[in-house]
Amino acid sequence: xxxxxxxxxxxxxxxxxxxxxxxxxxxxxxxxxxxxxxxxxxxxxxxxxxxxxxxxxxxxxxxxxxxxxxxxxxxxxxxxxxxxxxxxxxxxxxxxxxxxxxxxxxxxxxxxxxxxxxxxxxxxxxxxxxxxxxxxxxxxxxxxxxxxxxxxxxxxxxxxxxxxxxxxxxxxxxxxxxxxxxxxxxxxxxxxxxxxxxxxxxxxxxxxxxxxxxxxxxxxxxxxxxxxxxxxxxxxxxxxxxxxxxxxxxxxxxxxxxxxxxxxxxxxxxxxxxxxxxxxxxxxxxxxxxxxxxxxxxxxxxxxxxxxxxxxxxxxxxxxxxxxxxx
Amino acid sequence: xxxxxxxxxxxxxxxxxxxxxxxxxxxxxxxxxxxxxxxxxxxxxxxxxxxxxxxxxxxxxxxxxxxxxxxxxxxxxxxxxxxxxxxxxxxxxxxxxxxxxxxxxxxxxxxxxxxxxxxxxxxxxxxxxxxxxxxxxxxxxxxxxxxxxxxxxxxxxxxxxxxxxxxxxxxxxxxxxxxxxxxxxxxxxxxxxxxxxxxxxxxxxxxxxxxxxxxxxxxxxxxxxxxxxxxxxxxxxxxxxxxxxxxxxxxxxxxxxxxxxxxxxxxxxxxxxxxxxxxxxxxxxxxxxxxxxxxxxxxxxxxxxxxxxxxxxxxxxxxxxxxxxxx
DNA sequence: ATGAAAGCGCTAACAT
DNA sequence: ATGTTAGCGCTTTCAT
Numbered sequence: 001x002x003x004x005x006x007x008x009x010x011x012x013x014x015x016x017x018x019x020x021x022x023x024x025x026x027x028x029x030x031x032x033x034x035x036x037x038x039x040x041x042x043x044x045x046x047x048x049x050x051x052x053x054x055x056x057x058x059x060x061x062x063x064x065x066x067x068x069x070x071x072x073x074x075x076x077x078x079x080x081x082x083x084x085x086x087x088x089x090x091x092x093x094x095x096x097x098x099x100x101x102x103x104x105x106x107x108x109x110x111x112x113x114x115x116x117x118x119x120x121x122x123x124x125x126x127x128x129x130x131x132x133x134x135x136x137x138x139x140x141x142x143x144x145x146x147x148x149x150x151x152x153x154x155x156x157x158x159x160x161x162x163x164x165x166x167x168x169x170x171x172x173x174x175x176x177x178x179x180x181x182x183x184x185x186x187x188x189x190x191x192x193x194x195x196x197x198x199x200x201x202x203x204x205x206x207x208x209x210x211x212x213x214x215x216x217x218x219x220x221x222x223x224x225x226x227x228x229x230x231x232x233x234x235x236x237x238x239x240x241x242x243x244x245x246x247x248x249x250x251x252x253x254x255x256x257x258x259x260x261x262x263x264x265x266x267x268x269x270x271x272x273x274x275x276x277x278x279x280x281x282x283x284x285x286x287x288x289x290x291x292x293x294x295x296x297x298x299x300x301x302x303x304x305x306x307x308x309x310x311x312x313x314x315x316x317x318x319x320x321x322x323x324x325x326x327x
Numbered sequence: 328x329x330x331x332x333x334x335x336x337x338x339x340x341x342x343x344x345x346x347x348x349x350x351x352x353x354x355x356x357x358x359x360x361x362x363x364x365x366x367x368x369x370x371x372x373x374x375x376x377x378x379x380x381x382x383x384x385x386x387x388x389x390x391x392x393x394x395x396x397x398x399x400x401x402x403x404x405x406x407x408x409x410x411x412x413x414x415x416x417x418x419x420x421x422x423x424x425x426x427x428x429x430x431x432x433x434x435x436x437x438x439x440x441x442x443x444x445x446x447x448x449x450x451x452x453x454x455x456x457x458x459x460x461x462x463x464x465x466x467x468x469x470x471x472x473x474x475x476x477x478x479x480x481x482x483x484x485x486x487x488x489x490x491x492x493x494x495x496x497x498x499x500x501x502x503x504x505x506x507x508x509x510x511x512x513x514x515x516x517x518x519x520x521x522x523x524x525x526x527x528x529x530x531x532x533x534x535x536x537x538x539x540x541x542x543x544x545x546x547x548x549x550x551x552x553x554x555x556x557x558x559x560x561x562x563x564x565x566x567x568x569x570x571x572x573x574x575x576x577x578x579x580x581x582x583x584x585x586x587x588x589x590x591x592x593x594x595x596x597x598x599x600x601x602x603x604x605x606x607x608x609x610x611x612x613x614x615x616x617x618x619x620x621x622x623x624x625x626x627x628x629x630x631x632x633x634x635x636x637x638x639x640x641x642x643x644x645x646x647x648x649x650x651x652x653x654x
Numbered sequence: 655a656t657g658a659a660a661g662c663g664c665t666a667a668c669a670t
Numbered sequence: 671a672t673g674t675t676a677g678c679g680c681t682t683t684c685a686t
Contacts, residue, residue: 001657002657002658003657003658003680003681004657004658004659004681004682005655005657006680007679007680007681007682008655008656008681010538015656016655016656017655017656020655020656032452034425034428035429035679035680036369036429036678036679036680037365037429037430037431038364038365038366038368038369038374038430038431038678038679038680039365039369039662039678039679039680039681040366040679040680040681041662041679041680042363042366042369042661042662042663042664042679042680042681043661043662043679043682044367044662044680044681044682045662047365047672057390057394058592060387060593062391063384063387063390063391063393064395066382066658067390068409070409070411072428074526077671079408079426079430081406082397082407082409083349084394084397098361099401099406101361102361102363102364102554103364103365103406104363104364104365113614123361132663187668210596217683239596240596242598243596243598246599247596249569258530266387266593268566269537269570270597270598271569271570271571271573271598273570283665328672328673329672329673329674330662330663330664330665330673330674331665331666331672331673331674332671332672332673334663334664334665334666335665335672338665342671342672343671343672343680344671347671347672360664362663362664363663363664364661365663365664366662366663366665366667366678367661367663367664367680368664369664369665369667369677369678369680370663370664370677370678371664371666371678421676509682533657556670
């Protein structure tokens with residue numbers, strides 16, 4: 001039989017008779033044959049590869065996100081190309097985008113949460129479908145994942161208020177991150193809704209790292225007036241606070257209630273187990289994949305869904321409790 | 328100028344005059360050209376892709392390992408293909424190896440620490456270079472990374488002995504894992520060297536997970552005779568123990584000294600910070616990459632280094648202290 | 655329903 | 671030193 005017939009069989013073309021197809025599959029089995037994806041990509045122009053760009057791999061949130069994304073992609077017959085190298089340096093960014101271009105990725109999930117501008121140009125020139133988090137662009141090739149922090153942050157503030165807290169601090173993320181700003185705004189709104197006032201000195205910019213959390217707590221505790229609870233812009237910050245509180249000879253939640261955001265796998269195993277606002281990696285990864293797949297498998301110009309929503313929710317564990325009676 | 332000249336220029340062939348080369352590079356700049364890796368791979372038969380297979384992505388050790396491996400590989404112009412899906416199911420394993428075969432990987436790092444047999448056959452049939460951890464095979468295409476646990480485990484036992492502990496337990500990993508068995512053997516040897524006896528009931532098989540650590544501690548504490556210190560086969564187990572001790576209303580290190588193994592990034596931020604035996608992901612990733620690169624870039628039959636050594640060392644933090652005075 | 659043939663973008667052998 | 675050409679393994683017309 002001819003090479004073309006084999007190709008048609010593998011690609012499930014209807015134009016091949018059943019018995020010939022059966023023979024082909026048999027031969028494939030016997031010869032242990034498998035197609036060469038490079039040849040395939042070369043002729044078809046498609047690669048079945050998706051790219052994913054994240055920042056700051058030292059935050060477990062991102063490995064967890066990548067794993068989820070990978071799992072979904074592989075299940076759908078895609079391969080993934082990861083770029084987690086330091087996005088800060090422009091030359092590294094350029095080379096990581098180039099790697100993706102060279103391998104002819106069919107779409108890229110840019111999940112850097114706030115520093116996507118530089119990647120955008122490079123990729124959009126080549127007309128590659130993209131999906132961004134919390135960053136809306138007027139381009140049919142670019143989808144957006146909207147993160148609804150309000151549900152989770154509202155619940156967190158209300159949870160503290162119900163416990164009797166009114167002196168609530170917020171350890172924010174870096175200014176450059178859109179997501180960090182959005183989280184802070186949501187906190188302020190939630191406080192207002194709960195009839196609570198935000199004390200300016202209790203809003204401290206941190207950097208979403210463990211060390212940042214340690215430093216943030218130190219600044220907070222050096223203040224003349226101290227809060228009885230703190231909400232952190234992410235779990236790493238919260239875990240840093242847990243650590244700093246312990247080192248200061250104080251106790252969570254007796255001396256300070258702490259709430260994180262992300263619900264990384266470890267949050268369940270901190271001491272005490274961390275009350276946190278869950279931002280599901282699985283949901284996020286799924287939204288990113290769906291967006292990319294929709295774009296990749298529909299020709300340009302097709303009208304498709306371009307906004308995806310991922311929500312948040314509060315997970316109550318043991319790092320929050322009633323405030324100590326005022327002295 | 329001709330296409331061949333461009334190809335030669337890009338590949339730095341010496342047979343191209345300087346001024347023509349300059350013009351080529353200029354044109355490349357202007358046209359924003361970049362080579363198609365699929366076409367390249369097709370003709371050259373090489374892909375510049377390396378595979379890495381790990382198990383149990385929920386243990387942060389593995390994401391950390393993958394990141395390191397990726398970083399090194401990318402720095403050397405390689406791309407990586409990760410397989411972290413459940414290695415337990417044979418069908419998943421087959422399909423993950425197939426993915427790698429289809430993309431024509433030039434080598435695969437099998438870092439499953441003990442369940443590599445099934446992958447071996449599939450890959451060695453296709454004559455793909457491999458590197459395994461702690462698993463020696465007589466095949467010139469297969470390198471081995473020897474993990475020297477003795478240094479770290481000896482130091483750990485001695486550290487406890489010097490603090491005054493003699494009642495030391497060991498929470499081992501699953502029997503199927505070669506590495507878990509090796510670790511246990513090293514513990515037994517180190518105890519003997521320190522003149523201490525290993526109490527059989529105090530050696531408990533766990534499964535290298537947080538939950539396993541919690542369960543392991545429960546079993547240990549239910550015993551009529553209790554140890555004053557415990558060494559765990561990995562950090563996840565140790566962190567589980569930390570958690571279980573806390574839940575039992577006891578304290579580390581006052582009631583029990585705990586030592587882990589791996590030194591994952593989080594070990595520094597547990598409460599209390601975990602004393603642990605460091606097994607460097609960077610060293611491991613580097614050894615794996617070096618082994619693969621050596622094999623990929625030397626023709627078959629070349630005599631090359633096929634054994635790589637990665638060592639361990641003790642990192643003392645705050646989860647170990649003198650045992651409480653015997654009651 | 656099947657086969658023959660062209661061509662995807664590149665490299666390498668061969669020619670000049 | 672440069673250009674011409676064949677062919678890597680596949681998909682996709684176009685014939686039959």
